[in-house]
Amino acid sequence: MTSDGLRILVTGAASGLGAALSDAFAADGATVLRTDLAADLDADLDGGDSTGVRRLDITSEEDWSATxxxxxxxWGGLDVLVNNAGIAGGGRIELCDLDEWHRLIxxxxLGVVRGTRAFLPTLKERPGARVVNVASLAGLVHPAGMGAYNAVKAAVVAFTETTGHELASSGGTAHAVxxxxxxTNLTESLRSGDPAVAAVMRRLVDDSPVSAAEIAAAVLAGxxxxxxxxxPDAAARAAWDLKRTDRPAYDQMMRAQARKLEERL
Incomplete structure (x- = not known):
């Protein structure tokens, strides 16, 4: 897919992967509407510009309908909806309360569901339209200490597959990333009742050799x-391949990680 001439909406576009995806699509020739909850993105799109910004709270059906x-x-329609906005979360099952579950869900x-519901009628009018949902490796591989996050991201993967089936008759596709x-700055949104898990997540993000721009480039290539x-990255592919090809080794690795977390209780 070339982005040249496409009309693309990206959520969570003020920073991190959303900003990197918006930049990559725009550089590839797309017209991009960058949306975010950030107050400084409270401007209307100028239809003559290659990019625009709009404030959008993905937890608000009213905001989605207005957008x-x-x-x-x-624009007269949309070619690609990118549901990227999200928050971090985690914690062992007994330390992750239901408020955290509700927040992540x-x-x-539901941010992905609301956006897809709002735009699907428009997207079905455009053969070749795409829905791109940024999930996580946690949607495929499920380590200890991440029960709520794993479950929610796995649901995003499942919802994306269903969306693809429903778009197929009109020539559209759906893609889970x-x-x-x-x-990225994702861990700024992290709230966890499990300090051990929070510390591990922050370290893994801060020490990663992979940038948001590299992930964005891999998404466009995909x-x-x-x-x-x-x-989109080597570490994710290695973990996913291990789970699919050698489940005993995968389980052994995951349970060893779980034991390490228990040692920090």
Whole structure:
């Protein structure tokens, strides 16, 4: 897929992977609407520009409806919806309370659902339209200490597959992006009742050799290749391949990691 001439909306575009994806799509010739909850993105899109910004709270159906109407009025339609916005979370099962579960579900899963519901009628009018949902390696590989996050990201992967089936008759596709840890500001949103897990997550993000720009480039390459499951970095591919090809070794590794966490209780 080349992005040239496409109309693309990206959520969570003020920083991190959302910003990197927006930059990559724009550099590839797309018209990009960057949306985010950040107050400094509270500007209307100028239809003559290659990029625009708009404030969007992905937990608000009203915001999504208004944004869908704005896009239809300004652009006449949409070619690619990128549900990227999300928050970090984690904690061992007994240390992750239900408030944290509700927070992760509302943002990371229902944010994707709301956006897809708002734009699917428009996308079905455009043969070749795409929905791109940024999930996580946690949607495929499920380590200890991440029960809520794993479950929510796995749900995003499942929802993306269903979306693809429903878009197929109109010529559209859906794509789940499942990266491992990469350098971003995602952990700024981390709230956890499990300090051990929080410390591990922050270290893995901060020490990752992979940048958001590298993940964005891999996403565009995956879209160009037509991959409906995009596993964009070497660490993620290695973990996913291990689970699929040698389940006993995968389980042994995951349970060893779980024991290390227990030692920190």
């Amino acid at each position: 869908a109407e704005h896009v239809r009025r300004t 509302d943002v990371n899963l 499942c990266p491992s840890y990469f350098r 879209l160009a290749a037509g991959e409906e499951l995009i596993v």
